Amino acid sequence: SSLRVVYAFAREMHPKTSDVFIEYGTAGFRTKANLLEHVVYRMGLLAVIRSRVKNGRTIGxxxxxxxxxxxxxxxxxxxxxxxxxxQSWEEIATRLANVSDNDLESTTAEIIKQVNADMSLKASVFIGMDTRYTSPRLAAAAANGVIALKGTPKEFGIVTTPMLHYCVKCRNDNTYGTPTEEGYYEKIVGAFKNIRQKLSVWGDYDTTLYVDGANGVGGKKLNIIKKSLGGELDLKLYNLGGNGGKLNLNCGADFVKVSQKAPVGxxxxxxxxxxxxxxxxxxxxxxxxxxxxxxNLLDGDRIATLLASYITELVTASEAQDIRLGLVQTAYANGASTAYITKHLKVPVTCVxxxxxxxxxxxxSYDIGVxxxxxxxxxxIYSDKAKKIIRKIAQEGEPEQRKAAQLLLDFVDITNETVGDAISDLFLVETVLCARGLSAARWLKAYDDLPCRQLKVTVKDRNAISTTDAERQCTAPEGLQTRINELVAPYKHGRSFVRPSGTEDVVRVYAEADTQESADKLAAEVAQAVF
Ligand code: NG1
Ligand code: ZN
Structure with missing residues (x-):
């Protein structure tokens, strides 16, 4: 059969060269690039199957x-x-990635049967990649996988992850926008320019913003956007990948957040x-x-509180009824942020x-969820219900209500609702800082973070640790939680938890307390207990 040719091709072109077990985790498959070619090829096959199960809608x-x-x-x-x-497909992806080349054909057939895919349907797959030198080769393997099962790949070349999510969404729902990089700029940057024309620059807001691009794709795209920005925002871009700057090395959001140090470059x-x-x-x-x-770090918790409080202000000013706003965090959220949100902003918080x-x-589950x-x-993300209410007020409300609702509609358009997006989030933050006349220092004054520390511990089997209660408590190995409780008890504002990473072969330890010395000490003690 024609499939036989497909698998002969797979063995020839993208053979499985390693027996290391690989798992579809919190961020898909992630490992050394040289172990991934067969995995990516097989995900090309799976994307086609997934597209067919979704009646030919596009998969990314x-x-x-x-x-x-x-x-x-x-x-x-x-x-x-x-x-x-x-989520239920993660296990399927893992199975397909790990079978031998000899079993690839039968396993693919099993999966097609299991998910009930109609293989006569059309299938469409959008492929994007970051700036790594290994990415073009892997993107080609992905496209080969798509073609092998007679799907249609469309390669977007180098794009940010959220741009690809955006394009997939637009391709399947044309009311959301145009599924191209240009369409993304038009919608998101266009809405930012719109809203900025309605706001005046005042107070402590400074229109100059420095950017650390992590020597990756985001900075490159901001360099394109920069040229289309007028006086609204003056971007000074660093770490764009030139001058020997290495991707994510001593720079970028993760480095800054975890090390609490300024990036190089x-x-x-x-x-x-x-x-x-x-x-x-x-x-x-x-x-x-x-x-x-x-x-002085302003992390994801700060961005969440800034956006939530501004949206609350606009919803209130528009006098929209029946819009419930809520905020979602994880156990890594600083305890001070959670207290500020619930007590000061009076916004409900869910921890997941x-x-x-x-x-x-x-x-x-909220009408507007941050x-x-x-x-x-x-x-x-904004529910259809919320959008409908706001649109109606923007057209029919009293002048002051209308003004607030129109600002809110621009705010919605700046937002990439499909997934977290640094570029979209940057324009949202800049909008709020401008609207409120805030400097970064005044933004930081909203609340004081509790000092915290994150550590990684390498253990024999990280999956020996199981957790519950949104990962804040561990249930295995036996005795570990009791030990953590004992270690935390003496610390003022002490809190600590451990969990196996989904993207690295490590156990992560988090601790916070009233001073940096205490947070560091508590983290080290808990790390010792894990080890
Ligand atoms: P793991 O490795 O499971 O902790 C990390 C981040 C997640 C998420 C994923 C995907 C921390 C503590 N964990 O997951 O929040 O962003 O990577 O990139 O930051
Ligand atoms: Zn990322």
């Missing part, structure tokens, strides 16, 4: 290892509405705010150095397991 494939260093790479699938692959001026992106442009944190070079798919899912991981990955 993104080749990236996000904030990991250059030698790594990865692949993840994007579902038709631009969201992460449905960026010029600094006292109190100048800097936006730091990660390697594939889906995470964003801000920071500034003060006049003694002290680091790590991984954007969990946050996104929980956010759906979700962010502390590391700067997040966005806002």
């Amino acid at each position: 494939m993104m080749i990236t290892a996000s904030h990991n260093l250059e030698p790594d790479n990865g692949v993840k699938l994007v579902d038709p509405d631009g969201e992460m692959l449905e 960026v010029e600094h001026a006292p109190f100048q705010r800097v936006a730091s992106l990660d390697g594939d442009g889906d995470r964003l944190v801000y920071y500034y150095l003060n006049d003694t070079d002290k680091m 397991k790590t991984g954007v798919k969990h946050l996104h899912h929980a956010a759906l 979700y962010f991981e502390a590391n700067g990955h997040g966005t806002v």
Whole structure:
């Protein structure tokens, strides 16, 4: 049969060369790039099957290892509405990635049967990649997989992860926008320019923004956008991948958040705010150095609170009734942020397991859901109901109500609702800072973060650790939680938890307490207990 030819081709062109077991985790498959070619080819096959199960709607494939260093790479699938692959398919993806070349044919046939795919339907797959030197080869393997099962691949070349999610969504729902990179700029940057014409620059807001591009794709795209921005925002871009700068090495959002240090490659001026992106442009944190070079971090929790409070203000001013706004965090959210949101903003908070798919899912239960991981990955989603109410007020409300509702509609258009997006989030943050006349230092004044520390511990089997209660408690190995409780007890404002990473072969330890010394000490003690 023709499929026989497909599998002969697979063995020939994209053979499985390693016996290392690989798993579809929180961010798809992610490992050393040289172990991935057969995996990506097979995900091309799976994307076609998935597209057919979804009646020929377009599926996305993104080749990236996000904030990991250059030698790594990865692949993840994007579902038709631009969201992460449905969870029940993760196990299927893992099975297909790990079978031997000899069993590839029979396993593919089994999967087709299991998911009841009609293989006579058309199938469409959008493929994007980050700037890694191993990405073009992997993107080609992905396209080969798609073609092998007679699907139609469309390659977008180098794009940010959220741009690919956006294009997939638009392709399947043309009311959302045009499924191209240009369409993305038109909608998101266009809405930003729109809203900025309605706001005046005042107070402590400074229109100059420095950006750390992590030597990845996000900075490159901002360089394109920069030219189309007028006086609204003056971007000074650093770490764009030239001058020997290495991807994510001592720079980028993950480095800044975890090490709490300023990245290399960026010029600094006292109190100048800097936006730091990660390697594939889906995470964003801000920071500034003060006049003694002290680091002041504004992480995902800060962005979430800033956006939530501004949206609340606009919803209130528009006098929209019956719109319930909520915020979703993970256990990594700083305890001070959670207290500020519930007590000061009076916005309900849900805590879920790590991984954007969990946050996104929980956010759906609000009319407007703001979700962010502390590391700067997040966005806002608005229900159809909320959008309808706001649109109506924008047209029919009293002048003051109308004004607020129209600002809110621009805000919605700046938002990439499919997934956390550093570029979209950057324009959202800049909008709020401008509307409120805020400097970064004044933004930071909203609340004081509890000092915290994150550590990684390498153990023999990280999956020996099981957790519950949104990963805040561990249930195995026996006795570990009791030990953590004992260690935490003496610390003022102490909190600590451990969980196996879904993207690296490590156990992550998190601790916070009233001083940095205490947070560091508690983290080290808990790490010792894990080890
Ligand atoms: P793991 O490795 O499972 O902790 C990390 C991040 C997640 C998420 C994924 C995907 C932390 C503590 N964890 O997951 O939030 O962003 O990577 O990139 O930041
Ligand atoms: Zn990323």
